[in-house]
Amino acid sequence: MRLPLISLAAFAVLTLPAAAQDYLATGMGQQVFFSPSGQPFRAAPGKPYPTMDWFNAADANHDGKISHDEFVADAMRFFDTLDLNHxxxxxxxxxxxxxxxxxxxxQRMDPRIQQPKVIQHDYDPDMDANQDQEPNGGKYIKQIVGASQYGLIDEPQPIRAADANFDFRVxxxxxxxxxxxxxxxLDRNRDGFITAxxxxxxxxxVAQELDQKDGKDRKNKKKHSGFW
Known part of the structure; x- marks a missing residue:
């Protein structure tokens, strides 16, 4: 059974240049991870990516794996922090x-993340008007937005994704x-535990590791070109 997803149309109005400027101007260069429940974990550049910050916190007995009970307890704890009026x-x-x-x-798009490409088709005036000449054959290309940019599961808004009856509350x-x-x-091997x-x-x-690899490649090329 799939989790219901709410359209994040507000994100679609962001152009990449504007998002990139906002990203840089607001100090968004830090590393960000969203837990499966949507709780953000952050780390400064150069520090380990903060997935394990969540994992170690959820692994209450510190046995190196997250049981179903530990996973649910972690999720309910975060629910309680958001339910301000209890x-x-x-x-x-x-x-x-x-x-x-x-x-x-x-609410921002991380400009480092490579989005699925929209393939533009040249308009052919001789083509039958009934034939589809839209980009990507008229197929919807889903963008990586919201919490999906930083999460383990493709849910742009984890709170709204849990609203099964669509009554605007969870x-x-x-x-x-x-x-x-x-x-x-996340329990891919179905053994009742989630391991790292x-x-x-x-x-x-992924985008961060590609940036780091590209940076090292450029550095090595410059080094071997005789400039160093």
Whole structure:
């Protein structure tokens, strides 16, 4: 069963140059990781990517793996931090606070992340008008936005993704159901535990490693070109 996803149309209005300027101007160059529940973990440039900061915190008994109970406990703990009025729901104002204060990175596009390419087709006036001449054959190309940029699961907005009945609030039962699904996604070998080697890299982590590799390659080329 797939988690429901809410369209993030607000992100689509961001152009990459503007996003890049915002990214740089607001000090967004730090490393960012979003836990499966959407909790952000941050690390300064040069430090290890913060996936293991979440992993070690969720691994309550420190045995090197996250059990289902530990995963759910970690998710419910984060739910409680977002449920400011303690009514058992993350309501719309609490979600707005999440987006604006707790995890503002979801409102920006990280310019380092390579987005899926849109293939432009040259317009052919002789082609039958009924034939599709749209980019990518008219197929929708999903962009990597929101929390998906920094997360292990492709959920642009983890709070809204848990709103199964679309009533603009997330109950504890909905959050528990979403957490169970997220655990199943990440427990790739179905042994009832999540280990570090089961975790995929986030798009931001991949982009960062490519940047580092490109930087080293450029440095080596310059070194061997006689400039050093």
């Amino acid at each position: 009514d058992g729901y993350i309501n719309s104002p609490e979600n707005t606070r999440y987006e604006n204060q707790v995890a503002p990175e979801i 109950s504890k039962d909905e959050w528990l159901a979403a957490s169970n699904q997220r655990f199943t996604i 080697n089961e975790l995929p890299q986030t798009p931001a982590q």
